[in-house]
Amino acid sequence: MSDESKISQRLRTTDEKGKRIYVYPSAVRGFYKKIRTKVHIALILFFLLLPWIHWNGQQLLFLNISKSEFHFFGLFLRAHDAPLIIFLLLGFLFTIAFITSLWGRIWCGWACPQTVFTEAVFRSIERWIEGGPRESKELDNSPMTFRKFRLRFLKWGMYSLLSLIITHSFLAYFVGSKELLQIVTSPPTENWTSFIVILFTTGIVLFDFGWFREQFCIIACPYGRFQSVILDSNSTVVGYDYLRGEPRNAKLKSDESSGDCIDCNRCVYVCPTGIDIRQGLQMECITCTACIDACDEVMTKIKKPTGLIRYTTQNELAKVSRKNFRVRPAIYAILIALFFLGLIYTLQNKSYLDITILRVKGAPYEIIRTNEIVTIVNHFRLDISNQTNSPQKITFSLSNQDEIQFIMPMNPATLNEGEIKKLDFFVRSPQKVLTDGRKALTLTITYGDTTNQREIILVGPNL
Numbered sequence: 001m002s003d004e005s006k007i008s009q010r011l012r013t014t015d016e017k018g019k020r021i022y023v024y025p026s027a028v029r030g031f032y033k034k035i036r037t038k039v040h041i042a043l044i045l046f047f048l049l050l051p052w053i054h055w056n057g058q059q060l061l062f063l064n065i066s067k068s069e070f071h072f073f074g075l076f077l078r079a080h081d082a083p084l085i086i087f088l089l090l091g092f093l094f095t096i097a098f099i100t101s102l103w104g105r106i107w108c109g110w111a112c113p114q115t116v117f118t119e120a121v122f123r124s125i126e127r128w129i130e131g132g133p134r135e136s137k138e139l140d141n142s143p144m145t146f147r148k149f150r151l152r153f154l155k156w157g158m159y160s161l162l163s164l165i166i167t168h169s170f171l172a173y174f175v176g177s178k179e180l181l182q183i184v185t186s187p188p189t190e191n192w193t194s195f196i197v198i199l200f201t202t203g204i205v206l207f208d209f210g211w212f213r214e215q216f217c218i219i220a221c222p223y224g225r226f227q228s229v230i231l232d233s234n235s236t237v238v239g240y241d242y243l244r245g246e247p248r249n250a251k252l253k254s255d256e257s258s259g260d261c262i263d264c265n266r267c268v269y270v271c272p273t274g275i276d277i278r279q280g281l282q283m284e285c286i287t288c289t290a291c292i293d294a295c296d297e298v299m300t301k302i303k304k305p306t307g308l309i310r311y312t313t314q315n316e317l318a319k320v321s322r323k324n325f326r327v328r329p330a331i332y333a334i335l336i337a338l339f340f341l342g343l344i345y346t347l348q349n350k351s352y353l354d355i356t357i358l359r360v361k362g363a364p365y366e367i368i369r370t371n372e373i374v375t376i377v378n379h380f381r382l383d384i385s386n387q388t389n390s391p392q393k394i395t396f397s398l399s400n401q402d403e404i405q406f407i408m409p410m411n412p413a414t415l416n417e418g419e420i421k422k423l424d425f426f427v428r429s430p431q432k433v434l435t436d437g438r439k440a441l442t443l444t445i446t447y448g449d450t451t452n453q454r455e456i457i458l459v460g461p462n463l
Helices: 003-008 032-051 082-103 106-110 113-130 132-143 146-175 178-187 191-214 216-219 223-231 290-301 328-347
Strands: 061-064 067-073 073-080 237-238 308-310 353-359 366-370 373-386 392-399 405-407 413-415 419-430 438-445 450-459
Touching: 003 308, 003 353, 032 061, 032 106, 032 113, 032 146, 032 290, 061 146, 061 290, 073 082, 073 106, 082 106, 082 328, 106 113, 106 223, 113 146, 113 191, 146 178, 146 191, 178 191, 178 438, 290 308, 353 450, 373 392, 373 413, 373 450, 392 405, 413 419, 419 450
Parallel strands: none
Antiparallel strands: 061 067, 067 073, 237 308, 353 373, 366 373, 373 419, 392 413, 392 438, 405 419, 438 450
């Protein structure tokens, strides 16, 4: 078996013994690099600043796991809002599947936090301090000197500072930005648990972005393995035009039998996962387009048409016509639409006050006799949960006849955010209004601009 065949059967970032081969990708310039840099800057700012933005006194995105509360761009959810949470999660998952079926792993190369922070931030700092890939590799293989210690100390010091910033913004999504500021400005002795969590999370971020890097995409992330199920021959991927490029012409001699690829390996040198795109579609490819820009730069220099490596489809590379309509993306689009409609329907029918009316335990009613007048008293209990994100003033009224009395000690009642209260009320009615021993009434519950009506049944002795 040839050496090339052996390499193709294992990960490009491991040797024949399974030991990691550290990747030193070269910097690249070009059309896609410029766009990707702008996208990465926007995403980094979005990630770091979003948890610190408040609207109407509430954090825009806040996943309060301890209280099972979720603030999602003005949408307030609690743990019991399971349908809403399921619609959001499944809608997101099928949106990723839909995007992947059309454009491959574009999420990985353009928007995944792993790629964004590793390539746009940590890798840039490494190049700024140590130099290009050759200098970094030589520094890694050299013995410890004062210069190496100084460069490593500076690099990992900046890595640690950035990891702290990322960690604090990340935790602000889960503990709240105001609570996080209070924790950070207090002595560690007052918040040992939070302090340890911050240190532990910072260590994970530092390890991942500073050292583990592409190994997360290749080994830990399952998305690369899922793509083989989601992609088909008409999905857009980064591909090498084999028919145009082969056989490779390393000596730059022009003849009819040679292809346009000059075997410069520039596409391999710039790849952050260390693969050779010329070997076809691979699980490790994150569609970052670095190889496209690198190849286009070389093609321009040797005065050949660009696009030897480009966004394309497997059918296009094989000279097979591309289908305009595909069943799989259509199914994903339909599912996304269904989840979106389900979310809208659930939101429209969502009750922000959870109200339960129960008859108290014991006798179903009480009879009071005064001067030969028989009065029936029904005793009820209200269990009310305020599921809004602000205090609510709630008023209760009963649609009744003049002879019926509605007695409630606490009316109106005020419930704080997330508060649950049990409120008792009584209904006094003459026995004569209870036809066949029962009568239906409507209890009206008003809070803000919302009115909720519930039916209650009065019971008494049958005349």
